[in-house]
Amino acid sequence: MKVSLFVTCLSDNIYPKVTEAMARLLARLGVEVSFPPGQTCCGQPAYNSGYWKQARESALTLLDAFEDSDFVISPSGSCTGMIHHYSKLFENEPEQLERTARLQSKSYEFTQFLVNVLGVTDLGAVFPRKVTYHPSCHGSRILGVKEEPMRLMKDVRGLELVPLPFAEDCCGFGGTFAVKMADISGAMVTEKAAHVLETEAEVLVGLDMACLMNIAGNLRFRGEKVRVMHLAELLYEGVKGA
Amino acid sequence: MSGPVKGGATVKARAELALNDEFLRKAVRFTTERLRNGKKKASEEHGNWEEWRERGRQIRLHTIAHLDYYLNLFVNNARANGVHVHFAETAEEAVKLTLDIAKHSGARSVVKSKSMVTEELHLNHALDSIGVEAIETDLGEYIIQLAGEMPSHIVIPAIHKNRYQIAELLSKEAGYELPPDTTALAGFVRKKLREKFLEADIGMTGCNFAIAETGSMVLFENEGNARMVSTVPKTQVTLMGMERIIPSWSDLEVMATLLPRSATGQKLTMYMSGITGPRRSGDADGPEEMHIIIVDNGRSLQLGDPEFQELLNCIRCGACLNACPVYRHIGGHAYGSTYSGPIGAVLTPSLNKNIAEWDDIANASSLCGACYEACPVKIPLHDMLVYLRRRKVESGHGNKLESIGMQGFASVMGSAKRMSGIVKLGKLGQKLVAKDGEIRLKLGPLKGWNTYRVTPSLPKEAFRDQWPTLESELRNELREMKPDMLERMKQVAERQKQGGGGGHHG
Structure with a gap:
């Protein structure tokens, strides 16, 4: 069975450590992963801004890249x-539509794949820190990823999960929204970061x-030191040290 | 359709005003939180909320799909009950019909219960122009009428005002100083309005639901003012959007379950009135004459449009406003129209024929989907916002700079090679501005972002550059898979081939 990494353009170019952690965790579970290099971006920035012809160009790279994969795993609920x-x-486009249906049926966000496909929640990780969790809107609302990360975190030894106030409120990113409506987005992220600080958690995970x-970005802007990690990074750090 | 709007021609400009108004933001946060928590509690207590939502959605989908049939049924039954039914294709027609009724009955004053459709038509101004006094009798509506403003929330029109601001407004009206105490303020308004109820020639209402099978109209309210409006004056005029129909009283049970819980977290509003025609002989009260004006005003533009027809399913509960993180920060007036929040951002351009030319209202959303999640009839507002943006772009009304940027996006993201090439250029470029892994420059495209944040710089190597090394390391780290895990994977892979599987629940 071919399990492929859908790295997402953001993790590929800015946060390579996230997908690396995901791949290493999967290897420890016995999952051999491939990386089809033709993939670029899911096309969301163009799609959400109304530029569908342009979104199509980049969406096609995914349809091509994962044509013969059995599972496609990404570190982002939004991109999946x-x-x-x-x-x-x-x-x-009937032909693309058929390929689309195939890609949809085999695509998973990382925690979905671990919990719902592999059936694993305890990776043997140890992480004795106070942690708070931000459930991203697209992952939790479009994909319905709600319980999966909770179960994974519950099985991490030493991890103290502090509830984030107004957790389900959007952080204000919204892709091009953050640029086009910079001040509204800024107000939203300022409030989100304030809620994170309120928890007094050492780590924000998502x-x-x-x-x-x-x-x-907002926490650093304020000079705050709260560590911000993807759950894959947290879990990998937790198993490495265990 | 939009009335006089403070603060500029775009959402962005108007939002700027709201963002600098700490009173407004605090008031909006306070009340939306209360309503949101109330809804959460009420829906959880009721149980099976998802099933109720789906049932509500199905009723609305069915009704709108057969709207011609149910409208006809409603109208025939209402007429048989002795109601004068009128149709208005445009706002102008609706206003003219209303004014004609007022003139014909020689009315000097009108008392109104809360109605969004009359706000949409700006009826108060029109009545005023022919010398008829129109008085809002819902407390929130009364407050914004005194302030000369539009409602900033579908259910709580004066949500943006705190009690000190309200006390100031009402004191001016009273001619003496009222304390900023909710009971005292409401007491003053009650006394004041009682006189108006008794004087009024016409009672004007909106309509929450119109029941086709009996030609009845149903009003949900908490203050009892709608009951006064619909029983005391001699003439009743009801304005309703053409989509307010539901087939039967048993459908109302579902709507009565969904609407108050979604709107205010109440199991039921204090009053729910069903009105079937004017006063009959033997009735203790009620109007002698009753008119219903059914308003289109852009609604039929949605009929037959697969992307927007579900908009007509809206029951005006305001839950999407209370859930919206953008509304939370900018309030309702920033949307620049009668309807605000996520529903307003979609409804306002949709009710107008110039859908693609409307200002940046559809951009005032991060597409987080909280509106869809809150909606009791599951209208996919977050998708509709994207369709609006697409229609704007495809009709040539997109932003020029953005359009150039998106051409660049397509070219770069259309090929992994080109993407890598651009990222390498970026790494060279950032040498001038990046420090300790961060970029703090507030120039060009980074200006807006970096006003509130710092930007991470590009790492030395992208994931794809590391992959050859990582791949060989992973081969060494690879452990043997547990047999049960392998078995699960195989089963899921099999299900996927038959069209199941995938991580989609929403």
């Missing part, structure tokens, strides 16, 4: 969620680097 919008993007880049 975008694949489900391809039904709309390609609605007038499943989507776009949101985490946004929140971390």
Whole structure:
């Protein structure tokens, strides 16, 4: 069975350690992964801004790259969620639509794959820190990833999970929204970061680097030292040290 | 359709005003939180909320799909009950019909219960222009009428005002100083309005639901003012959007379960009135004459449009506003129209024929989907916002700079080689501005972002550059898979081939 990494453009170019951690965790579980190099971006920035012809160009790289994969695993609920919008993007192209349906049926966000496909929640990780969790909107609302990360964190030895106030509120990223509506987005991320600080957690963890880049960006801007990590990084650090 | 709007021509400009208004933001946060928590509690207590939502959605989908049939049924039954039914294709027609009724009955004053459709039509101004006094009798509506403002929330029109601001407004009206105490303020308004109820020639209402099978109209309210409006004056005029129909009273049970819980977290509003025609002989009260004006005003543009027809399913509960993190920070007036929040951002351009030319209202969303999650009839507002953006772009009304940027995006992301090439250029470019892994420059495209954040710089190597090394390391780290895990993977792979599988739940 061919398990492929859908690295996402953000993790590929800015946060390579996230996908690396994900790949190493999978190797420890006995999953051999491949990296089809033709993939670029899911197309979400263009799709959400209304530029569907342009989104199509980059969506096609994913359809091509994962044509013969059995499982496609990404470290982002938002990018995996975008694949489900391809039904709309390609609605007038029967051939692409068929490939789209195939890609949708084999695509998983990282924690979905661990918990729902492999059936594993305890990776043997140890992480004795106070942690708070931001559930990203697209992962939790479009993909329905809610319980999976909770179960994984519950099985990490020493991890103290502190609830984030207003956790389900968007961090204000929203792709081009953060640029086009900079002040509204700024107000949203400022409030989100304040909620993170309120928890007095040492670590903020999440499943989507776009949101985490946004929140971390504001925390650093304020000079705050809260560590911001993808759950894959946290788990990998936890098993490495165990 | 939008009335006089403070603070500029775009959402961005108007939002700027709101973001600098700490009173407004605090008031909006306070009340939306209360409503949001109330809804959460009420829906959890009721149980099977998802099933109720789906049932509500199905009723609305069915009704709108057969709207011609149910409208006809409603109208025939209402007429048989003795109601004068009128149709208005445009706002102008609706206003003219209303004014004609007012003139015909020689009315000097109108008392109104809360109605968003009359706000949409700017009826108060129109009545005023022919010398008829129109008084809002819902407390929130009364407050914004005194302030000369539009409602900033579908359910709580004066949500943006705190009690000190309200006390100031009402004191001016009273001619003496009222304390900023909710009971005292409401007491003043109650006394004041009682006189108005008794004087009024016409009672004007909106309509939450119109029941096709009996030609009845149903109102949900908490203050009892709608009951006064619909029983005391001699003439009743009800304005309703053409989509307010539901087939039967048993469908109302579902709507009565969904609407108050979603709107205010109440199991039921204090009053729910069903009105079937004017006063009959033997009735203790009720109007002698009753009119219903059914308003299109852009609604039929949605009929037959697969991307927007579900918009007509909206039951105006305001839950999407309370859930929206953007509304939370900018309030309702920033949306620049009668309807605000996520539903307003979609409804306002959709009710207008110039859908693609509308200002940046559809951009005022991070597409987080909280609106969809909150909606009791599951309208996919977050998808509709994207369709609006696409229509704007494809009709040539997109932002020029963005359009150039997106061409670049397509070219770069259309090929992994080109993407890598651009990223390498970026690494060279950032040498001038990156320090300790961060970029703090507030120039060009980074200006907005870096006003609130720092930007991470590009690492030495992208994941794809590391892959050859990582791949060989992974081969060494690879452990043997547990047999049960392997078995699960095989089963899932099999399910996927039959069209199941994948991580999609939403």
